[in-house]
Amino acid sequence: MSEQSKEAIPRPAGAGRPLTGSRTAQVTDHGGGVHSIKVPIPDNPLGHTLVHVLDTDRGPVLIDTGWDDPEAWDTLGAGLAAVGTEMAEIHGVVITHHHPDHHGLSGQVREASGAWIAMHAADTAIVRRTRESEPGRWLTYLAAKLTAVGAPEEHLAPLRAAVADGGRVRTLPGSRAALPDREIVPGELLGLAGRRLRAIWTPGHTPGHVCLHLEEEHPGNLPGRGRLFSGDHLLPGISPHIGLYEDPDDATATDPLGDYLDSLERIGRLGAAEVLPAHQYAFTDAAGRVRELLGHHEERLTGLLGLLAEPLTPWELAERMEWNRPWEQIPHGSRNIAVSEAEAHLRRLVKLGRAEAVPGSEPVTYLAV
Numbered sequence: 001m002s003e004q005s006k007e008a009i010p011r012p013a014g015a016g017r018p019l020t021g022s023r024t025a026q027v028t029d030h031g032g033g034v035h036s037i038k039v040p041i042p043d044n045p046l047g048h049t050l051v052h053v054l055d056t057d058r059g060p061v062l063i064d065t066g067w068d069d070p071e072a073w074d075t076l077g078a079g080l081a082a083v084g085t086e087m088a089e090i091h092g093v094v095i096t097h098h099h100p101d102h103h104g105l106s107g108q109v110r111e112a113s114g115a116w117i118a119m120h121a122a123d124t125a126i127v128r129r130t131r132e133s134e135p136g137r138w139l140t141y142l143a144a145k146l147t148a149v150g151a152p153e154e155h156l157a158p159l160r161a162a163v164a165d166g167g168r169v170r171t172l173p174g175s176r177a178a179l180p181d182r183e184i185v186p187g188e189l190l191g192l193a194g195r196r197l198r199a200i201w202t203p204g205h206t207p208g209h210v211c212l213h214l215e216e217e218h219p220g221n222l223p224g225r226g227r228l229f230s231g232d233h234l235l236p237g238i239s240p241h242i243g244l245y246e247d248p249d250d251a252t253a254t255d256p257l258g259d260y261l262d263s264l265e266r267i268g269r270l271g272a273a274e275v276l277p278a279h280q281y282a283f284t285d286a287a288g289r290v291r292e293l294l295g296h297h298e299e300r301l302t303g304l305l306g307l308l309a310e311p312l313t314p315w316e317l318a319e320r321m322e323w324n325r326p327w328e329q330i331p332h333g334s335r336n337i338a339v340s341e342a343e344a345h346l347r348r349l350v351k352l353g354r355a356e357a358v359p360g361s362e363p364v365t366y367l368a369v
Helices: 070-082 106-113 121-132 135-148 153-164 256-270 286-307 314-320 332-351
Strands: 027-029 034-040 048-054 061-063 092-094 116-120 182-184 197-201 210-214 227-231 274-277 355-357 366-368
Touching: 034 070, 048 070, 048 274, 092 106, 106 116, 116 121, 121 182, 135 153, 135 332, 153 332, 197 256, 227 256, 256 286, 256 332, 286 314, 286 332, 314 332, 332 355, 332 366
Parallel strands: 061 092, 092 116, 116 182, 227 274
Antiparallel strands: 027 034, 034 048, 048 061, 197 210, 210 227, 355 366
């Protein structure tokens, strides 16, 4: 669940030039052999994913591909035609992270073009696990997890019914996602002929999220060090969802929010002239946006400490946290995501020594210290 940021940041001037014409309204020329295509996300308030097209000496490379949906596929194809290429010419696909609005169409692109697909190993492991998972096992894990964090019976009942029915669901989300055939190695340049694109590991939103630094002079001569394809890590007006890294086979107490905050600071020090995110619009002053997000999360953690003046389960904490709509209006599945975000914040507070689990509480409650 992406939380709407408190800051209102206007679209900056000079953030790319939309191409003209009915078929090209969703395409923006960012100069220097970089375009973006607005690929729609069905039934989602984000509206679209910005799929970036990067020219190379061996053919165009896509950064992300968009949701697996017929309208999204058609829009992507029309956008490629608008920039003077076609699906069959795609040389490679670089995925910032495994989420379906970024990786969904990768398999179809590869089938149509023979392109390779590259992803960080941590997210490739999630794709592989999801493809191999039995739906019933995941439902059993989710029901047990939500019970442990204090979810009420009316929320658990549909999951328990599905488990009792043998987990008979058609498929898990992401079960058809393409397995990448190349690994993105943090700190290394990707092998793109004629371009300098360096991978920066930015875990938090997912364990294998990467930003991609185009280490070339900005075509508009903006001050700074090249351009940054930021995926969901750094967005101009939204704070991305930071939840637990869910893995039924791994009981490690990870710290996704800590990972995200550390990654933000690395990106803030990079000094990129312009950021090309996967949602909303291109923007400048990455360091300023990083400061806003760091301040936002510190303010949020402080607010949660106030709520934890009394013992609360993660579910009760999620009910009291501020979201982009009232808790009563959040759908069943999105409440699971919200609770995961509450747990990630609790993990951070515990690691910082600012909160602790109440011994013997079941379901577990937490209290500020």
